[in-house]
Amino acid sequence: xxxxxxxxxxxxxxxxxxxxxxxxxxxxxxxxxxxxxxxxxxxxxxxxxxxxxxxxxxxxxxxxxxxxxxxxxxxxxxxxxxxxxxxxxxxxxxxxxxxxxxxxxxxxxxxxxxxxxxxxxxxxxxxxxxxxxxxxxxxxxxxxxxxxxxxxxxxxxxxxxxxxxxxxxxxxxxxxxxxxxxxxxxxxxxxxxxxxxxxxxxxxxxxxxxxxxxxxxxxxxxxxxxxxxxxxxxxxxxxxxxxxxxxxxxxxxxxxxxxxxxxxxxxxxxxxxxxxxxxxxxxxxxxxx
Numbered sequence: 001x002x003x004x005x006x007x008x009x010x011x012x013x014x015x016x017x018x019x020x021x022x023x024x025x026x027x028x029x030x031x032x033x034x035x036x037x038x039x040x041x042x043x044x045x046x047x048x049x050x051x052x053x054x055x056x057x058x059x060x061x062x063x064x065x066x067x068x069x070x071x072x073x074x075x076x077x078x079x080x081x082x083x084x085x086x087x088x089x090x091x092x093x094x095x096x097x098x099x100x101x102x103x104x105x106x107x108x109x110x111x112x113x114x115x116x117x118x119x120x121x122x123x124x125x126x127x128x129x130x131x132x133x134x135x136x137x138x139x140x141x142x143x144x145x146x147x148x149x150x151x152x153x154x155x156x157x158x159x160x161x162x163x164x165x166x167x168x169x170x171x172x173x174x175x176x177x178x179x180x181x182x183x184x185x186x187x188x189x190x191x192x193x194x195x196x197x198x199x200x201x202x203x204x205x206x207x208x209x210x211x212x213x214x215x216x217x218x219x220x221x222x223x224x225x226x227x228x229x230x231x232x233x234x235x236x237x238x239x240x241x242x243x244x245x246x247x248x249x250x251x252x253x254x255x256x257x258x259x260x261x262x263x264x265x266x267x268x269x270x271x272x273x274x275x276x277x278x279x280x281x282x283x284x285x286x287x288x289x
Contacts, residue, residue: 002243004146004173007032008043008204008219010235012212013051018066018094021051022077029085036238040146042085044092045208046154046179047105049074054211055181063132067097070106070119079114086112088143092177092206093122093153095132102133107151107177109141117141120151124159138162140169147243152176157188157205163195167261168283172246173202181213189218197224200249200261202241209234222249 009032013021025044032042050066053059068074074094082089089110096106098121105125109118121135140150150171156162157176166174174195180188185207192205203220207213207230215232219239228237253259268280 002146004143004241004243005036005038005040006043006204006219006237006239006241007036007039007041008206008217008237009045010206010209010215010217010230010233010237011045011048012209012234013048015053015057015212016051016062018049018051021049022074025049025091026077026081029081029087029089032236033085033087035236038240039087039238040143041088041090041149043090043175043177043204043206045206045213046093046107046177047095048092048177048179048208049094052179052212063095063103067095067103070096070108071116075108075110075116078108079110079116082110082112083114088112090151090175090177096121098133103131104135105130105132105153106135107139107153107175109149109151118151120153122153122156123162124156126155130155138165138169140166140171147172147246150174154178154180157191157195160195160198163199163201163203167199167201168281170283171201172243173204173241176203176205178205178207178217179213180207185214185216189216192218193220193224193226196220196222197254198260200254201246202243206237222246223254 093105093107096104105122107120111117118139118141120139123135125132140148142148148170150166152174192203196203200222206217209215210232217230218226219228250261265283
């Protein structure tokens with residue numbers, strides 16, 4: 001068994017107040033650790049630390065106003081929190097000002113020693129509503145003796161290529177942070193399960209709670225079964241994922257019968273995919289291969 005003990009905090013920021021939101025996170029991390037002493041990874045929702053205004057409030061210019069450089073003071077603070085609590089910290093995403101001045105919606109991951117180990121810029125912003133510039137690559141990171149983790153942000157989940165590429169990069173669990181306040185959360189839940197089934201991996205789809213979002217976060221296993229589901233309000237989802245289940249499902253099949261991942265990796269290189277200008281490549285080996 002390769003356990004990954006996770007605590008996903010379905011919560012809301014202090015609107016338009018990133019400093020207060022960071023302060024609240026600093027105060028709550030020890031409480032999360034006290035509630036689940038074995039927790040290895042703590043997860044927050046999309047744009048939580050940017051403390052975005054409610055969906056119906058005026059947003060014009062807000063992303064540009066609060067965008068931060070990475071690395072910078074915010075990563076120093078978050079690294080300190082990870083180190084102080086001894087957890088892997090994925091504090092959702094925030095608005096990042098890139099080297100060219102463009103603003104990205106960027107997810108971060110910190111190791112327990114405080115090192116920034118991953119930075120992912122959202123490849124599929126929610127257009128035309130989201131004005132941040134798209135990123136150009138998908139990102140995974142390794143947790144020693146546990147497994148490989150992929151990062152995704154909200155609308156990324158509407159594009160099957162996102163989770164397929166993360167699986168190709170060796171991800172066994174995808175952390176998908178969301179800020180959904182609209183009535184399409186039901187469709188997002190269907191896609192979270194579908195992405196888990198297609199790629200035979202865990203999906204943690206964490207949404208913001210009311211009033212920032214509509215909540216309804218889920219943790220889905222490699223067979224597409226929902227392990228945990230949240231309501232609309234603030235809630236702490238705790239679970240221990242067995243990443244060996246990914247190996248089991250890929251070897252013996254979903255429900256013990258369907259081995260889609262094995263088939264596509266075996267037969268895929270010989271199948272032409274003209275819409276992508278080629279064929280299925282050999283997957284990148286996971287840490288346990």
